Amino acid sequence: MFLLAAGLIGFYVAWRYVWQLRLGLMAKAVLTMAVLIVAEHQWLVSQFAGTMASPESPRWLIIGLGVGYGALILLACFLLIKDVLGGVLYLVSRPVGKRLLAGRRLPHFMAVSALALGAWGTSQAVRVPDVRKFELSVAGLASEFDGYRIVHLTDLHISRLLHRPWVDAVVDEANALNPDLILISGDLVDGTPQTRRNDVPPLGRLSARDGVYAVAGNHEYYAAFSQWIGTFRELGITVLENEHTLIRAGAGELVIAGVPDLVGPRHGQIGPDVVKALVGRPQGAPVILMDHRPGNARNNRAQGVDLQLSGHTHGGHIRGFDLLVARFNAGFVSGLYDVDGMSLYVSNGAGLWPGFPQRIGRPSEITEITLRRRS
Template sequence: MFQLAAGLIGFYVIGRYVWPLKLGVIAKVILSAAVLVVAEHQWLVSQIAGSMASPESPRWLIIGFGAAYGALILLACFLALKDLLGGLLYLASRSAGVRVLAGRRLPHFMAVLALSLGAWGTSQAVRVPEVRKLELPVAGLAPEFDGYRIVHLTDLHISRLFHGPWVDAVVDKANMLNPDLILISGDLVDGTPEIRQNDYPPLGRLSAENGVYAVTGNHEYYAAFSQWIEVFRGLGVTVLENEHALIQVGEGSLVIAGVPDQIGPRHGQIGPDVEKALAGRPGGVPVILMDHRPGGAGNNQAQGVDVQLSGHTHGGHIRGLDLLVARFNAGFVSGLYEVGGMHLYVSNGAGLWPGFPQRIGRPSEITEITLRRSS
């Protein structure tokens, strides 16, 4: 379905921009073929090296395809808006509608703008994320946890694109915050441990007084799931699979719970069960839940969760397109939400899927969350 949609976008751009160009037929055919290669590059690369989830082509090629693909998507959106406007004008004035629909100057401007934004969006996607800070009031929080600082990481997508030096820089930034706790809400890696053996080791340097905890995202299941769980645990990361841990500071306590991604059963693994994850927790102690996808927030709140930390959406990648991403995630895409009294924080993520490395108006982030006692 994904490749079909990408192909249709490619043919739309060919029909509405490439073919009307004042070029010879051979030039149009070559340019059309290039558009289709860009549209289907994820599938084409997967046939040569790696997979759709983890392309193993050189980093410069992933960046180049990412910029071109982003430009293609943006140009298709611009052309669609032009055609919609032209169609509406046509209903009021045939001549005005035809001028918009058939005009060539505006599409050329759109193409230049799309190429520029595509290159810029990729540069924003691959940079080391900035720190985003917020304070969360939590009901029932013990005095000892007032001012408690959590670094939330998600969607690292360690890969050919987000390789060892990038991971090293992210770990350094997280550690410089000197957090009390580090929580990672899924999609840490793409590919196998063998392929990523030079990229993931910096995760072992993550340091927090009360430890490092994580849950799995959907990408952990696409290759060597069981091996990755052992790798994470070997690096000192506690992976919570429908489990919780009790963090104690002085006389105060805090429950940290985690559920695996919902794609687990398709790969012969367990699925999320928040009731099981919270079974046996002490009463009256606030609960922070890691759930990779934000869509289950309503159910999680009903189970007694006070704060949910999620990722998965990458913030929607691009302002405007994030509205579409939100529709597939129960309306949640980026930032802080209130769900029946529960705080849901959806991080834009530190990295993203290498198949669409675009960020425009949705910057990557390392999130520092400071807990406060609720009044």
């Protein structure tokens, strides 16, 4: 489905832009082929280097294709808006509609703008994320946990694109916050432990007073899941799979729970079970749940979760596209939501999938959440 949609986008741009250019047949054919290669580059790269989830081509090539793919998607959107508007105007005034539909200058401006925005979007995708801070009141929070600081990381997507220097910088940013707890809600890596052996060691430097906990995202299952879980644990990261742990401070208790991603059963692994994750928890203690995807928030709330930390959406990548991404995630895509009295925080993520390295209006983030007692 993904490849079909990408192909249709490529054909549309070729039809509405490339074949409207004043060029010879051969030049148009070559440009059309280039457009289609960019449109389907994830599949093409996977045939020669890595997989669609983890392209193992040179970083400069991933960046170049990311710029081109972003520009292609944006140009398709611009052209579609022009064509729809031109069609509507044509019904009102044929001359005006024809001028918009057949005009040659505007598509050139759109193409240049799309390329510039694609380059900007890729540059924002590969930068070290800024820290986003906010306070959150939690019902039933003991006084000992008032002011408790959690650093939330998600969607690191460590890869050939976001490689060791970037990982080192993210770890330094997180540690500089001197948090009480670090929680990572999935999609730490792309690729196998062998291909990422030089990139993941900095995760072992993550440091928080009460430890570092994580859950698996969907990308962990695409390559050597069991090996990755073992690797994370060797790095000092406790992976929660339908289980919880207790953080104690004086007489106060805080439940930290985690569930695996729902693609687990497709890869011979367990799926998310929030009921099992919370079996035996002390009644009255606030529950913080890591669930990679935000879509199950209402069910999680029904089981007694007070705060859910998620990622997966990357904030929608591009402002405007987030409206579409939200439709596939129960309406949740970026930021803080109230779900039947539960707080759901969907982070834009620190990184993203190298197959679509674009961020425009949806910046990456490292999140610091300070817990406050709710009166």
